[in-house]
Amino acid sequence: MIRIDFLGTGNAFTPSGRLHALTLIDGKILIDTPPTLITQLRRKGLKTSEIEYLLFTHWHADHTFGFPFFMLERKYISDPKREKDLKIYLRPGGKEKISNLCNIGFPGSLEDVEKMAHWHEEEMCELAGTNWSFERFPVCHTPETDPHGYELTHNTGIKVLHCGDSGPCEEIESRAESADVVILEMGMPDIGKFPYHYTPSDVINFSNKFPKSLVLVTHNFASSKNISEGFRVPELPKEVYQLEDGDAIEINENGEIKIINNS
Ligand SMILES: [Zn+2]
Ligand SMILES: [Zn+2]
Structure with a gap:
Protein backbone atom coordinates (compact mmCIF):
# COMPACT_ATOMS: atom_id res chain seq x y z
CA MET A 1 0.00 0.00 0.00
CA ILE A 2 1.24 3.43 -0.98
CA ARG A 3 0.06 6.49 0.93
CA ILE A 4 0.66 10.09 -0.04
CA ASP A 5 -0.37 12.87 2.35
CA PHE A 6 -0.85 16.49 1.46
CA LEU A 7 -0.44 18.34 4.74
CA GLY A 8 -0.53 21.70 2.97
CA THR A 9 -1.85 22.73 -0.44
CA GLY A 10 -1.39 26.51 -0.71
CA ASN A 11 0.91 28.63 -2.86
CA ALA A 12 3.48 31.09 -1.45
CA PHE A 13 0.73 33.44 -0.25
CA THR A 14 -0.90 30.80 2.04
CA PRO A 15 -4.46 31.49 0.83
CA SER A 16 -7.12 31.36 3.58
CA GLY A 17 -7.61 27.83 4.87
CA ARG A 18 -4.37 26.49 3.42
CA LEU A 19 -0.79 26.09 4.60
CA HIS A 20 2.12 25.91 2.15
CA ALA A 21 2.19 22.94 -0.20
CA LEU A 22 4.19 19.86 0.71
CA THR A 23 3.98 16.18 -0.11
CA LEU A 24 4.66 13.31 2.29
CA ILE A 25 5.09 9.81 0.89
CA ASP A 26 4.62 6.71 3.07
CA GLY A 27 5.09 8.81 6.20
CA LYS A 28 8.83 9.23 5.75
CA ILE A 29 9.68 10.78 2.37
CA LEU A 30 9.07 14.51 2.46
CA ILE A 31 9.14 16.77 -0.59
CA ASP A 32 10.07 20.34 0.42
CA THR A 33 10.22 22.08 3.80
CA PRO A 34 7.85 25.08 3.81
CA PRO A 35 7.90 27.62 6.65
CA THR A 36 4.75 26.04 8.09
CA LEU A 37 6.31 22.55 8.16
CA ILE A 38 6.50 21.96 11.91
CA THR A 39 2.84 22.94 12.38
CA GLN A 40 1.90 20.62 9.53
CA LEU A 41 3.80 17.66 11.00
CA ARG A 42 2.37 18.24 14.49
CA ARG A 43 -1.20 18.33 13.15
CA LYS A 44 -0.53 14.92 11.64
CA GLY A 45 1.03 13.63 14.88
CA LEU A 46 4.44 13.25 13.24
CA LYS A 47 7.87 14.03 14.66
CA THR A 48 10.62 15.52 12.52
CA SER A 49 12.73 12.44 13.34
CA GLU A 50 10.22 10.21 11.50
CA ILE A 51 11.20 11.90 8.24
CA GLU A 52 14.03 9.84 6.76
CA TYR A 53 14.24 11.29 3.24
CA LEU A 54 14.02 14.92 2.26
CA PHE A 70 13.04 21.20 11.01
CA MET A 71 16.72 20.71 11.87
CA LEU A 72 16.45 22.63 15.16
CA GLU A 73 13.51 20.52 16.33
CA ARG A 74 15.24 17.35 15.25
CA LYS A 75 18.50 18.21 16.98
CA TYR A 76 17.12 19.40 20.32
CA ILE A 77 13.74 17.66 20.70
CA SER A 78 12.98 14.67 18.46
CA ASP A 79 16.41 13.10 17.97
CA PRO A 80 18.92 14.63 20.41
CA LYS A 81 21.13 11.52 20.38
CA ARG A 82 21.18 11.49 16.59
CA GLU A 83 19.89 7.96 16.31
CA LYS A 84 17.83 8.55 13.17
CA ASP A 85 19.36 8.85 9.72
CA LEU A 86 18.36 11.72 7.50
CA LYS A 87 19.10 11.65 3.78
CA ILE A 88 18.71 14.85 1.80
CA TYR A 89 18.38 14.92 -2.00
CA LEU A 90 18.92 18.20 -3.76
CA ARG A 91 20.61 19.94 -6.65
CA PRO A 92 24.36 20.61 -6.66
CA SER A 99 22.82 24.98 5.48
CA ASN A 100 23.36 28.72 5.28
CA LEU A 101 19.67 29.25 6.02
CA CYS A 102 20.28 27.45 9.33
CA ASN A 103 23.29 29.62 10.13
CA ILE A 104 21.34 32.79 9.41
CA GLY A 105 18.25 31.68 11.34
CA PHE A 106 19.83 30.00 14.35
CA PRO A 107 23.50 31.08 14.52
CA GLY A 108 25.50 28.99 16.96
CA SER A 109 22.74 26.40 17.37
CA LEU A 110 23.03 24.50 14.10
CA GLU A 111 26.70 24.94 13.23
CA ASP A 112 26.93 21.17 12.66
CA VAL A 113 23.96 21.03 10.30
CA GLU A 114 26.03 19.62 7.43
CA LYS A 115 27.00 16.65 9.62
CA MET A 116 23.41 15.99 10.68
CA ALA A 117 22.46 14.44 7.32
CA HIS A 118 23.74 12.49 4.34
CA TRP A 119 23.60 14.73 1.29
CA HIS A 120 22.94 13.42 -2.21
CA GLU A 121 23.14 15.47 -5.38
CA GLU A 122 22.55 12.73 -7.97
CA GLU A 123 19.77 13.29 -10.51
CA MET A 124 18.59 9.66 -10.21
CA CYS A 125 18.57 7.64 -7.03
CA GLU A 126 17.10 4.63 -5.29
CA SER A 133 13.39 5.48 -6.74
CA PHE A 134 13.38 8.84 -8.44
CA CYS A 163 6.01 18.64 -10.90
CA GLY A 164 7.41 21.03 -8.28
CA ASP A 165 6.60 24.64 -9.09
CA SER A 166 6.34 25.02 -12.85
CA GLY A 167 4.40 26.39 -15.73
CA PRO A 168 3.50 24.09 -18.61
CA CYS A 169 6.63 22.47 -20.03
CA GLU A 170 7.80 19.67 -22.27
CA GLU A 171 9.74 17.98 -19.45
CA ILE A 172 6.50 17.43 -17.55
CA GLU A 173 4.40 16.51 -20.57
CA SER A 174 6.92 13.95 -21.84
CA ARG A 175 6.60 12.11 -18.52
CA ALA A 176 2.87 12.55 -17.90
CA GLU A 177 1.69 9.85 -20.32
CA SER A 178 3.23 7.08 -18.23
CA ALA A 179 2.38 8.57 -14.82
CA ASP A 180 -0.45 7.11 -12.75
CA VAL A 181 -0.66 10.22 -10.61
CA VAL A 182 0.44 13.75 -11.50
CA ILE A 183 0.85 16.26 -8.66
CA LEU A 184 0.48 19.57 -10.42
CA GLU A 185 0.79 23.04 -9.02
CA MET A 186 -1.80 25.74 -9.85
CA GLY A 187 -0.05 28.78 -8.44
CA MET A 188 -1.88 31.53 -10.36
CA PRO A 189 -5.47 32.38 -11.36
CA ASP A 190 -6.54 33.11 -14.93
CA ILE A 191 -5.76 36.81 -14.74
CA GLY A 192 -2.83 36.88 -17.16
CA LYS A 193 -0.03 34.85 -18.70
CA PHE A 194 2.22 33.13 -16.19
CA PRO A 195 4.94 31.00 -17.77
CA TYR A 196 6.24 29.88 -14.36
CA HIS A 197 2.92 28.59 -12.99
CA TYR A 198 -0.10 26.60 -14.13
CA THR A 199 -3.37 28.52 -14.24
CA PRO A 200 -6.80 26.81 -14.20
CA SER A 201 -6.87 27.00 -18.04
CA ASP A 202 -3.45 25.32 -18.19
CA VAL A 203 -4.66 22.57 -15.83
CA ILE A 204 -7.72 21.95 -18.02
CA ASN A 205 -5.50 21.70 -21.13
CA PHE A 206 -3.21 19.31 -19.28
CA SER A 207 -6.06 17.10 -18.14
CA ASN A 208 -7.45 16.94 -21.71
CA LYS A 209 -4.04 15.85 -23.00
CA PHE A 210 -3.50 13.17 -20.36
CA PRO A 211 -6.92 11.71 -19.55
CA LYS A 212 -5.47 8.49 -18.10
CA SER A 213 -3.47 10.15 -15.32
CA LEU A 214 -5.08 11.24 -12.08
CA VAL A 215 -4.28 14.94 -11.78
CA LEU A 216 -4.01 16.24 -8.21
CA VAL A 217 -3.85 20.01 -7.97
CA THR A 218 -1.82 21.55 -5.14
CA HIS A 219 0.07 24.82 -4.48
CA ASN A 220 -3.36 26.36 -5.11
CA PHE A 221 -3.79 30.14 -5.45
CA ALA A 222 -7.41 29.87 -4.26
CA SER A 223 -8.74 29.85 -0.71
CA SER A 224 -9.95 26.56 0.74
CA LYS A 225 -13.25 25.51 -0.87
CA ASN A 226 -15.49 26.48 2.07
CA ILE A 227 -14.03 29.97 2.48
CA SER A 228 -15.68 32.87 0.67
CA GLU A 229 -12.87 35.44 0.96
CA GLY A 230 -9.97 35.69 -1.49
CA PHE A 231 -9.84 33.78 -4.75
CA ARG A 232 -12.57 31.13 -5.03
CA VAL A 233 -11.69 27.56 -6.03
CA PRO A 234 -12.13 27.39 -9.82
CA GLU A 235 -14.40 24.94 -11.64
CA LEU A 236 -12.26 22.18 -13.12
CA PRO A 237 -13.15 18.92 -14.93
CA LYS A 238 -14.19 16.10 -12.60
CA GLU A 239 -11.07 14.12 -13.57
CA VAL A 240 -8.99 16.77 -11.79
CA TYR A 241 -8.97 16.73 -8.00
CA GLN A 242 -8.14 19.97 -6.17
CA LEU A 243 -6.49 18.93 -2.94
CA GLU A 244 -7.32 20.49 0.41
CA ASP A 245 -4.98 20.46 3.43
CA GLY A 246 -5.07 17.05 5.10
CA ASP A 247 -6.20 15.12 2.02
CA ALA A 248 -4.36 11.94 1.08
CA ILE A 249 -4.36 9.19 -1.52
CA GLU A 250 -3.82 5.47 -1.11
CA ILE A 251 -2.80 3.12 -3.90
CA ASN A 252 -3.24 -0.62 -3.39
CA GLU A 253 -1.34 -3.59 -4.88
CA ASN A 254 -3.65 -3.59 -7.92
CA GLY A 255 -2.89 0.02 -8.68
CA GLU A 256 -6.32 1.21 -7.52
CA ILE A 257 -6.21 4.76 -6.24
CA LYS A 258 -8.41 5.95 -3.40
CA ILE A 259 -8.69 9.63 -2.54
CA ILE A 260 -9.08 10.28 1.18
CA ASN A 261 -10.93 13.52 1.68
CA ASN A 262 -10.12 15.18 4.96
CA SER A 263 -13.33 17.22 5.24
ZN1 LIG B 1 5.99 27.70 -4.36
ZN1 LIG C 1 8.50 28.52 -6.58
Whole structure:
Protein backbone atom coordinates (compact mmCIF):
# COMPACT_ATOMS: atom_id res chain seq x y z
CA MET A 1 0.00 0.00 0.00
CA ILE A 2 1.24 3.43 -0.98
CA ARG A 3 0.06 6.49 0.93
CA ILE A 4 0.66 10.09 -0.04
CA ASP A 5 -0.37 12.87 2.35
CA PHE A 6 -0.85 16.49 1.46
CA LEU A 7 -0.44 18.34 4.74
CA GLY A 8 -0.53 21.70 2.97
CA THR A 9 -1.85 22.73 -0.44
CA GLY A 10 -1.39 26.51 -0.71
CA ASN A 11 0.91 28.63 -2.86
CA ALA A 12 3.48 31.09 -1.45
CA PHE A 13 0.73 33.44 -0.25
CA THR A 14 -0.90 30.80 2.04
CA PRO A 15 -4.46 31.49 0.83
CA SER A 16 -7.12 31.36 3.58
CA GLY A 17 -7.61 27.83 4.87
CA ARG A 18 -4.37 26.49 3.42
CA LEU A 19 -0.79 26.09 4.60
CA HIS A 20 2.12 25.91 2.15
CA ALA A 21 2.19 22.94 -0.20
CA LEU A 22 4.19 19.86 0.71
CA THR A 23 3.98 16.18 -0.11
CA LEU A 24 4.66 13.31 2.29
CA ILE A 25 5.09 9.81 0.89
CA ASP A 26 4.62 6.71 3.07
CA GLY A 27 5.09 8.81 6.20
CA LYS A 28 8.83 9.23 5.75
CA ILE A 29 9.68 10.78 2.37
CA LEU A 30 9.07 14.51 2.46
CA ILE A 31 9.14 16.77 -0.59
CA ASP A 32 10.07 20.34 0.42
CA THR A 33 10.22 22.08 3.80
CA PRO A 34 7.85 25.08 3.81
CA PRO A 35 7.90 27.62 6.65
CA THR A 36 4.75 26.04 8.09
CA LEU A 37 6.31 22.55 8.16
CA ILE A 38 6.50 21.96 11.91
CA THR A 39 2.84 22.94 12.38
CA GLN A 40 1.90 20.62 9.53
CA LEU A 41 3.80 17.66 11.00
CA ARG A 42 2.37 18.24 14.49
CA ARG A 43 -1.20 18.33 13.15
CA LYS A 44 -0.53 14.92 11.64
CA GLY A 45 1.03 13.63 14.88
CA LEU A 46 4.44 13.25 13.24
CA LYS A 47 7.87 14.03 14.66
CA THR A 48 10.62 15.52 12.52
CA SER A 49 12.73 12.44 13.34
CA GLU A 50 10.22 10.21 11.50
CA ILE A 51 11.20 11.90 8.24
CA GLU A 52 14.03 9.84 6.76
CA TYR A 53 14.24 11.29 3.24
CA LEU A 54 14.02 14.92 2.26
CA LEU A 55 13.73 15.94 -1.40
CA PHE A 56 13.95 19.56 -2.53
CA THR A 57 12.33 20.91 -5.70
CA HIS A 58 13.78 24.46 -5.73
CA TRP A 59 14.97 27.29 -3.52
CA HIS A 60 11.89 29.51 -3.15
CA ALA A 61 11.17 30.37 0.48
CA ASP A 62 7.78 28.64 0.55
CA HIS A 63 9.67 25.38 -0.17
CA THR A 64 12.80 25.80 1.96
CA PHE A 65 12.40 28.23 4.86
CA GLY A 66 11.07 25.53 7.18
CA PHE A 67 14.40 23.70 6.99
CA PRO A 68 16.10 25.52 9.91
CA PHE A 69 13.06 24.83 12.15
CA PHE A 70 13.04 21.20 11.01
CA MET A 71 16.72 20.71 11.87
CA LEU A 72 16.45 22.63 15.16
CA GLU A 73 13.51 20.52 16.33
CA ARG A 74 15.24 17.35 15.25
CA LYS A 75 18.50 18.21 16.98
CA TYR A 76 17.12 19.40 20.32
CA ILE A 77 13.74 17.66 20.70
CA SER A 78 12.98 14.67 18.46
CA ASP A 79 16.41 13.10 17.97
CA PRO A 80 18.92 14.63 20.41
CA LYS A 81 21.13 11.52 20.38
CA ARG A 82 21.18 11.49 16.59
CA GLU A 83 19.89 7.96 16.31
CA LYS A 84 17.83 8.55 13.17
CA ASP A 85 19.36 8.85 9.72
CA LEU A 86 18.36 11.72 7.50
CA LYS A 87 19.10 11.65 3.78
CA ILE A 88 18.71 14.85 1.80
CA TYR A 89 18.38 14.92 -2.00
CA LEU A 90 18.92 18.20 -3.76
CA ARG A 91 20.61 19.94 -6.65
CA PRO A 92 24.36 20.61 -6.66
CA GLY A 93 25.11 23.66 -4.50
CA GLY A 94 21.98 23.12 -2.45
CA LYS A 95 23.81 21.83 0.61
CA GLU A 96 25.59 25.17 1.06
CA LYS A 97 22.41 27.13 0.35
CA ILE A 98 20.12 25.46 2.83
CA SER A 99 22.82 24.98 5.48
CA ASN A 100 23.36 28.72 5.28
CA LEU A 101 19.67 29.25 6.02
CA CYS A 102 20.28 27.45 9.33
CA ASN A 103 23.29 29.62 10.13
CA ILE A 104 21.34 32.79 9.41
CA GLY A 105 18.25 31.68 11.34
CA PHE A 106 19.83 30.00 14.35
CA PRO A 107 23.50 31.08 14.52
CA GLY A 108 25.50 28.99 16.96
CA SER A 109 22.74 26.40 17.37
CA LEU A 110 23.03 24.50 14.10
CA GLU A 111 26.70 24.94 13.23
CA ASP A 112 26.93 21.17 12.66
CA VAL A 113 23.96 21.03 10.30
CA GLU A 114 26.03 19.62 7.43
CA LYS A 115 27.00 16.65 9.62
CA MET A 116 23.41 15.99 10.68
CA ALA A 117 22.46 14.44 7.32
CA HIS A 118 23.74 12.49 4.34
CA TRP A 119 23.60 14.73 1.29
CA HIS A 120 22.94 13.42 -2.21
CA GLU A 121 23.14 15.47 -5.38
CA GLU A 122 22.55 12.73 -7.97
CA GLU A 123 19.77 13.29 -10.51
CA MET A 124 18.59 9.66 -10.21
CA CYS A 125 18.57 7.64 -7.03
CA GLU A 126 17.10 4.63 -5.29
CA LEU A 127 15.79 5.55 -1.88
CA ALA A 128 17.41 2.62 -0.05
CA GLY A 129 15.11 1.21 2.63
CA THR A 130 11.97 2.22 0.71
CA ASN A 131 10.18 0.89 -2.36
CA TRP A 132 10.88 4.08 -4.30
CA SER A 133 13.39 5.48 -6.74
CA PHE A 134 13.38 8.84 -8.44
CA GLU A 135 14.59 10.80 -11.41
CA ARG A 136 14.82 14.56 -11.03
CA PHE A 137 14.04 16.71 -14.07
CA PRO A 138 14.17 20.45 -14.86
CA VAL A 139 10.90 22.40 -15.00
CA CYS A 140 9.81 25.87 -16.12
CA HIS A 141 9.91 28.18 -13.10
CA THR A 142 11.95 31.16 -11.84
CA PRO A 143 15.42 30.14 -13.16
CA GLU A 144 17.30 31.59 -10.18
CA THR A 145 15.65 28.95 -7.96
CA ASP A 146 17.06 26.00 -9.99
CA PRO A 147 13.57 24.46 -10.30
CA HIS A 148 13.03 20.70 -10.68
CA GLY A 149 10.36 18.03 -10.43
CA TYR A 150 10.58 14.39 -9.38
CA GLU A 151 9.44 11.32 -11.27
CA LEU A 152 8.98 8.75 -8.50
CA THR A 153 8.72 5.08 -9.36
CA HIS A 154 7.47 2.47 -6.88
CA ASN A 155 8.75 -1.09 -7.18
CA THR A 156 5.23 -2.18 -8.19
CA GLY A 157 5.61 0.03 -11.29
CA ILE A 158 3.35 2.82 -10.04
CA LYS A 159 4.64 6.20 -11.18
CA VAL A 160 4.00 9.47 -9.38
CA LEU A 161 5.02 12.67 -11.11
CA HIS A 162 5.68 15.55 -8.71
CA CYS A 163 6.01 18.64 -10.90
CA GLY A 164 7.41 21.03 -8.28
CA ASP A 165 6.60 24.64 -9.09
CA SER A 166 6.34 25.02 -12.85
CA GLY A 167 4.40 26.39 -15.73
CA PRO A 168 3.50 24.09 -18.61
CA CYS A 169 6.63 22.47 -20.03
CA GLU A 170 7.80 19.67 -22.27
CA GLU A 171 9.74 17.98 -19.45
CA ILE A 172 6.50 17.43 -17.55
CA GLU A 173 4.40 16.51 -20.57
CA SER A 174 6.92 13.95 -21.84
CA ARG A 175 6.60 12.11 -18.52
CA ALA A 176 2.87 12.55 -17.90
CA GLU A 177 1.69 9.85 -20.32
CA SER A 178 3.23 7.08 -18.23
CA ALA A 179 2.38 8.57 -14.82
CA ASP A 180 -0.45 7.11 -12.75
CA VAL A 181 -0.66 10.22 -10.61
CA VAL A 182 0.44 13.75 -11.50
CA ILE A 183 0.85 16.26 -8.66
CA LEU A 184 0.48 19.57 -10.42
CA GLU A 185 0.79 23.04 -9.02
CA MET A 186 -1.80 25.74 -9.85
CA GLY A 187 -0.05 28.78 -8.44
CA MET A 188 -1.88 31.53 -10.36
CA PRO A 189 -5.47 32.38 -11.36
CA ASP A 190 -6.54 33.11 -14.93
CA ILE A 191 -5.76 36.81 -14.74
CA GLY A 192 -2.83 36.88 -17.16
CA LYS A 193 -0.03 34.85 -18.70
CA PHE A 194 2.22 33.13 -16.19
CA PRO A 195 4.94 31.00 -17.77
CA TYR A 196 6.24 29.88 -14.36
CA HIS A 197 2.92 28.59 -12.99
CA TYR A 198 -0.10 26.60 -14.13
CA THR A 199 -3.37 28.52 -14.24
CA PRO A 200 -6.80 26.81 -14.20
CA SER A 201 -6.87 27.00 -18.04
CA ASP A 202 -3.45 25.32 -18.19
CA VAL A 203 -4.66 22.57 -15.83
CA ILE A 204 -7.72 21.95 -18.02
CA ASN A 205 -5.50 21.70 -21.13
CA PHE A 206 -3.21 19.31 -19.28
CA SER A 207 -6.06 17.10 -18.14
CA ASN A 208 -7.45 16.94 -21.71
CA LYS A 209 -4.04 15.85 -23.00
CA PHE A 210 -3.50 13.17 -20.36
CA PRO A 211 -6.92 11.71 -19.55
CA LYS A 212 -5.47 8.49 -18.10
CA SER A 213 -3.47 10.15 -15.32
CA LEU A 214 -5.08 11.24 -12.08
CA VAL A 215 -4.28 14.94 -11.78
CA LEU A 216 -4.01 16.24 -8.21
CA VAL A 217 -3.85 20.01 -7.97
CA THR A 218 -1.82 21.55 -5.14
CA HIS A 219 0.07 24.82 -4.48
CA ASN A 220 -3.36 26.36 -5.11
CA PHE A 221 -3.79 30.14 -5.45
CA ALA A 222 -7.41 29.87 -4.26
CA SER A 223 -8.74 29.85 -0.71
CA SER A 224 -9.95 26.56 0.74
CA LYS A 225 -13.25 25.51 -0.87
CA ASN A 226 -15.49 26.48 2.07
CA ILE A 227 -14.03 29.97 2.48
CA SER A 228 -15.68 32.87 0.67
CA GLU A 229 -12.87 35.44 0.96
CA GLY A 230 -9.97 35.69 -1.49
CA PHE A 231 -9.84 33.78 -4.75
CA ARG A 232 -12.57 31.13 -5.03
CA VAL A 233 -11.69 27.56 -6.03
CA PRO A 234 -12.13 27.39 -9.82
CA GLU A 235 -14.40 24.94 -11.64
CA LEU A 236 -12.26 22.18 -13.12
CA PRO A 237 -13.15 18.92 -14.93
CA LYS A 238 -14.19 16.10 -12.60
CA GLU A 239 -11.07 14.12 -13.57
CA VAL A 240 -8.99 16.77 -11.79
CA TYR A 241 -8.97 16.73 -8.00
CA GLN A 242 -8.14 19.97 -6.17
CA LEU A 243 -6.49 18.93 -2.94
CA GLU A 244 -7.32 20.49 0.41
CA ASP A 245 -4.98 20.46 3.43
CA GLY A 246 -5.07 17.05 5.10
CA ASP A 247 -6.20 15.12 2.02
CA ALA A 248 -4.36 11.94 1.08
CA ILE A 249 -4.36 9.19 -1.52
CA GLU A 250 -3.82 5.47 -1.11
CA ILE A 251 -2.80 3.12 -3.90
CA ASN A 252 -3.24 -0.62 -3.39
CA GLU A 253 -1.34 -3.59 -4.88
CA ASN A 254 -3.65 -3.59 -7.92
CA GLY A 255 -2.89 0.02 -8.68
CA GLU A 256 -6.32 1.21 -7.52
CA ILE A 257 -6.21 4.76 -6.24
CA LYS A 258 -8.41 5.95 -3.40
CA ILE A 259 -8.69 9.63 -2.54
CA ILE A 260 -9.08 10.28 1.18
CA ASN A 261 -10.93 13.52 1.68
CA ASN A 262 -10.12 15.18 4.96
CA SER A 263 -13.33 17.22 5.24
ZN1 LIG B 1 5.99 27.70 -4.36
ZN1 LIG C 1 8.50 28.52 -6.58
